[in-house]
Amino acid sequence: MNILFAEDDESLGKLIFHLLQKEFHRVDWVKDGQSAYDYAMLTVYDVIILDWMMPIVNGIETCERLRKKGYKGGILFLTAKDSLADVVTGLDSGADDYLIKPFKFEELAARIRALSRRTEKPFEEILSVDDLHLNLNTHVVKRSGQVIELSKKEYDLLELLLRNKHQVLTREIIIDRIWGLDVEITENALDALVKLVRKKVDQPGRPSIIKNVRGVGYKLRDSHGI
Numbered sequence: 001m002n003i004l005f006a007e008d009d010e011s012l013g014k015l016i017f018h019l020l021q022k023e024f025h026r027v028d029w030v031k032d033g034q035s036a037y038d039y040a041m042l043t044v045y046d047v048i049i050l051d052w053m054m055p056i057v058n059g060i061e062t063c064e065r066l067r068k069k070g071y072k073g074g075i076l077f078l079t080a081k082d083s084l085a086d087v088v089t090g091l092d093s094g095a096d097d098y099l100i101k102p103f104k105f106e107e108l109a110a111r112i113r114a115l116s117r118r119t120e121k122p123f124e125e126i127l128s129v130d131d132l133h134l135n136l137n138t139h140v141v142k143r144s145g146q147v148i149e150l151s152k153k154e155y156d157l158l159e160l161l162l163r164n165k166h167q168v169l170t171r172e173i174i175i176d177r178i179w180g181l182d183v184e185i186t187e188n189a190l191d192a193l194v195k196l197v198r199k200k201v202d203q204p205g206r207p208s209i210i211k212n213v214r215g216v217g218y219k220l221r222d223s224h225g226i
Contacts, residue, residue: 001024001025001026001046001047001112001116002026002043002044002045002046003020003024003026003027003028003045003046003047003048003049003112004027004028004030004036004039004040004043004045004047004048004049005017005020005027005028005029005030005049006029006030006031006032006033006035006036006048006049006050006051006054006059006062007029007031007049007051007054007078008031008032008051008053008054008055009051010031013029013031016078016105016108017029019105019109023109024109024112028043028045028177031054031055032054032055032056032057033050033054033055033056033057033058033059033061033062034056034057034062035056036048036050036054036057036062037057037062037065037066040066040069040071041069042163042164042167042169042173043160043163043164044073044163045073046073046074046115046116047073047074047075047076047112047115047116048066048071048073048074048075048076049076049077049078049108049112050062050063050075050076050077050078050079050095051077051078051079052077052079052080052081052086052090053079053080053081059077059079059090060089060090060093063075063077063090063093063094063095064093064094066094067093067094073115074096074097074112074115074116074118075094075095075096075097075115076095076096076097076098076099076108076111076112076115077090077095077097077098077099078099078101078103078108079098079099079100079101080100080101081100082100087100096115096118097111097114097115099111125137127159127162127163127165128162129162129165129209129220129221129222130209130221130222131143131144132162132201132209134155134158134159134162136159139155141155141158141201143201143203144203148200148201149200150197150200151196153178153193154193154196154197154200156177156178157174157178157193157194157197158197158201160174160177160178161210161218161219161220162220164219165219165220165222166222167219168213168216168217168218168219169217169218169219170216170217171187171190171216171217171218172217173217174190174217174218175187175189175190178190178193194210194212194218197210198210207221208221209221
């Protein structure tokens with residue numbers, strides 16, 4: 001399951017992010033509504049968790065924008081706004097569920113699982129391009145039927161590119177998604193990681209499946225080599 005968590009409270013956010021990672025493994029954490037919207041436009045999320053009172057763009061506006069753009073996954077508000085009118089506003093903005101702080105993490109996890117079962121689009125088990133396949137459940141990567149062993153960072157990079165295979169991802173976005181918001185990583189580290197992945201997934205006599213878009217970032221080549 002792929003989850004986007006939007007919460008601007010640093011201490012609470014770190015705690016919930018850690019618990020979500022332990023329970024669901026694939027979680028992205030952002031700290032404002034605009035970032036939540038931007039991330040959702042780049043990656044397919046099964047469930048998005050929104051705080052209401054966030055900087056730049058609040059949770060209500062973010063939810064409305066996501067629904068207008070056609071996001072079909074589950075949206076859950078996790079907020080201290082606790083009046084009946086607040087709950088109604090949140091649900092009317094397009095949210096599927098509404099959980100008031102403080103809360104028990106077990107309840108949040110149960111609601112996330114329930115939302116993931118209700119989404120219109122089934123959870124995508126296999127990501128692929130050409131003859132390269134990545135199984136999201138088993139984390140097995142194969143090319144031409146051969147299993148490829150990847151480190152965690154190598155797998156994360158390949159998964160990110162596959163989830164966005166029709167788009168160019170900037171270096172900044174890739175570094176943010178692979179290493180996190182608060183880690184200082186140079187672009188040389190990204191280039192080195194790309195080189196390691198290419199060495200494992202590319203095949204002799206064929207162009208690299210990871211294309212460098214000069215001055216921007218990286219994307220995956222499609223079956224036509226573009």
